[in-house]
Amino acid sequence: MSVVERKQRIEADHPQLSIQRQCNLIGLPRSSYYRESHAGQESTENLEIMRLIDEEYTEHPFYGSRQMRNYLRRKGYNINRKRVQRLMRKMGLQSVAPKPSTSKSHPEHKVYPYLLRGIDVSYANHVWCSDLTYIRLTGGFVYLTAVMDWHSRYVLSWEISVFMDSDFCVSALERALRCHGTPDIFNTDQGSQYTSSDFTGTLKDHDIKISMDGKGRAMDNIFIERLWRSVKYEEIYLKEYRSVDELRKALKKYFHFYNYHRPHQSFDGQTPAEVYFGQQEMRLAA
Numbered sequence: 001m002s003v004v005e006r007k008q009r010i011e012a013d014h015p016q017l018s019i020q021r022q023c024n025l026i027g028l029p030r031s032s033y034y035r036e037s038h039a040g041q042e043s044t045e046n047l048e049i050m051r052l053i054d055e056e057y058t059e060h061p062f063y064g065s066r067q068m069r070n071y072l073r074r075k076g077y078n079i080n081r082k083r084v085q086r087l088m089r090k091m092g093l094q095s096v097a098p099k100p101s102t103s104k105s106h107p108e109h110k111v112y113p114y115l116l117r118g119i120d121v122s123y124a125n126h127v128w129c130s131d132l133t134y135i136r137l138t139g140g141f142v143y144l145t146a147v148m149d150w151h152s153r154y155v156l157s158w159e160i161s162v163f164m165d166s167d168f169c170v171s172a173l174e175r176a177l178r179c180h181g182t183p184d185i186f187n188t189d190q191g192s193q194y195t196s197s198d199f200t201g202t203l204k205d206h207d208i209k210i211s212m213d214g215k216g217r218a219m220d221n222i223f224i225e226r227l228w229r230s231v232k233y234e235e236i237y238l239k240e241y242r243s244v245d246e247l248r249k250a251l252k253k254y255f256h257f258y259n260y261h262r263p264h265q266s267f268d269g270q271t272p273a274e275v276y277f278g279q280q281e282m283r284l285a286a
Helices: 003-009 019-026 044-059 065-074 081-091 167-180 197-205 218-234 244-260 272-285
Strands: 127-136 141-149 155-161 185-188 209-212
Touching: 044 065, 044 081, 044 127, 044 218, 065 081, 127 167, 127 218, 141 167, 141 218, 141 244, 155 167, 155 244, 167 197, 197 209, 218 244, 244 272
Parallel strands: 127 185, 185 209
Antiparallel strands: 127 141, 141 155
């Protein structure tokens, strides 16, 4: 069976089998499935609208579908709210303004309480956090997830996927654990990627306390939201990426710059790496 034929057998929305598991069963490397040819299957106009939505949402994250529709109409697009809602869902975007039922968690997945209220996160590996965001390409789009140390803002790991599923989130988590040990607490939103048994199970296997943002409280994970803003304004919006591979190389370079060369105002000009590894050395020496 050819690679193309095996790709066609993958069901992205299979109710029981993850994409990773389906790839294993039919002998298809996961990387072969996640090729740039699958990166975003939308019309040229929709991709342009998604680009505008992404830029406006990054600037005004309190915009919901109604305000985004009005913004696009002022830009000259004859667009209805239903279409805006579909595209924003596909991009994983929702207004940060509190309102009922904003969570996109799976109805059968357990949601954990928010553990960070009132806590002084004052050392590295006390709290890690994770989130995902939409990234545009010239002819499509992908999703980016990252795992970040809450205190130092050091980016511990990151992954790209053409699907907004739990597999690449778990992969980023496992890489962070392999390279940097374990945190006391791990915080995410209530998205289905993070409430999945694969993700929460990995945290439980490492005896990590699970914390999740409250409904309608996207700013509970404020530091990684700020990371996305930095990534987009300092890298993504300045360039056009023709392929997933080109984007991956650019992000690898950017995250190295962010971790090791970008001074952080909150740390009196120190970089995230200086704060993260400096505290690790002090704790080992104590």
